[in-house]
Amino acid sequence: MRHELLTLRTMAAACRELYARMSALMRLLPPESQPFIADLVSLAERSGAEYRRLKSYDQLRVAFQRIADELHLQYLLGFAPAAFDGKRHDIDVKAKRPGVTVRARKTYVATRAGG
Numbered sequence: 853m854r855h856e857l858l859t860l861r862t863m864a865a866a867c868r869e870l871y872a873r874m875s876a877l878m879r880l881l882p883p884e885s886q887p888f889i890a891d892l893v894s895l896a897e898r899s900g901a902e903y904r905r906l907k908s909y910d911q912l913r914v915a916f917q918r919i920a921d922e923l924h925l926q927y928l929l930g931f932a933p934a935a936f937d938g939k940r941h942d943i944d945v946k947a948k949r950p951g952v953t954v955r956a957r958k959t960y961v962a963t964r965a966g967g
Contacts (some may be wrong), residue, residue, distance in 0.1 A: 868909060900956045933962040 869951035889905075896903040906912060929945065938961065 872909075884901075902955060929956075933960075936962050936964050938963050944960045 872915075893903045904915060906915060933941070939962050940959050942958065943960050945954050945955070945956075947954050
């Protein structure tokens, strides 16, 4: 138990340091970098991820808890396309259950594994 507590404290210290460094880097971004942030948001949404910008270190614990919770509540879906044509296709994943949030990629390329 003591080792686990020490590990958590070490991880927390590392997270604080990482947050401080990232915050310093974000402050260095010039105003014209805002389209870059918009591109990150767009990339996250198209790939089924989520972009969140934290305003303080205190929000980090909540963000990590949310990630951990989400990892326990996710599903992995798979399918085989009708044709492996090497082209990009749109995909739309929906859930029938009300109140469920679906985050999934918006496109896929129909190629065989390793191809």
